[in-house]
Amino acid sequence: NVEATDSKNLRVKLVLLGDSGVGKSCIVLRFVRGQFDPSSKVTVGASFLSQTVALQDSTTVKFEIWDTAGQERYAALAPLYYRGAAVAVVVYDITNPQSFNKAQYWVKELQKHGSPDIVLALVGNKADLQEKREVSIEDGMNHAEKNGMFFIETSAKTADNINQLFEEIAKRLP
Numbered sequence: 001n002v003e004a005t006d007s008k009n010l011r012v013k014l015v016l017l018g019d020s021g022v023g024k025s026c027i028v029l030r031f032v033r034g035q036f037d038p039s040s041k042v043t044v045g046a047s048f049l050s051q052t053v054a055l056q057d058s059t060t061v062k063f064e065i066w067d068t069a070g071q072e073r074y075a076a077l078a079p080l081y082y083r084g085a086a087v088a089v090v091v092y093d094i095t096n097p098q099s100f101n102k103a104q105y106w107v108k109e110l111q112k113h114g115s116p117d118i119v120l121a122l123v124g125n126k127a128d129l130q131e132k133r134e135v136s137i138e139d140g141m142n143h144a145e146k147n148g149m150f151f152i153e154t155s156a157k158t159a160d161n162i163n164q165l166f167e168e169i170a171k172r173l174p
């Protein structure tokens, strides 16, 4: 939910969804702590972190981030985390077409069962691995456009577009 704590301070529940290994936890770690962990461990259940972003117009947005576990055995838990979320960030790995298919599955699921006014973002992560790319920017962009989503490619490794992702989401809040 987006909640006004006062006129200029928003608190926003955000959930990350996507296949295991696409880099959800690394995106969050980069955003919240400015770090990258090349030996990041798979998430068990989900983890919670928060981070505040200040916008140009002096609004602040506190993101309460639920970083879900992508492994199939945790799929049934996802609704616990996306229910009531104001924002869902669906992540895939640009070197892994199967993860792009999984992202499309999550988009459908969110459209069916998420909040009607949920802000959806589609993120192609690992953009630093250009030589291994198997999902084109166009495919990502088209899928996002068709579904009324914000689209961006990121790298948690190099930090490319990580802050931009959260700033753009903050600007799109209702």
Ligand code: GTP
Binding pocket: 018, 019, 020, 021, 022, 023, 024, 025, 026, 027, 037, 038, 039, 040, 041, 042, 043, 044, 068, 069, 070, 071, 125, 126, 127, 128, 129, 154, 155, 156, 157, 158
């Ligand atoms: P689950 O918790 O199982 O759902 O996976 P996850 O999506 O949280 O993946 P995680 O963030 O743990 O990252 C998985 C692996 O990808 C790790 O070895 C990371 O180091 C690597 N990785 C994550 N982001 C990037 C990136 O932007 N570029 C590159 N080259 N590797 C990345």
Ligand code: MG
Binding pocket: 024, 025, 026, 041, 042, 043, 067, 068, 069, 070
């Ligand atoms: Mg994880």
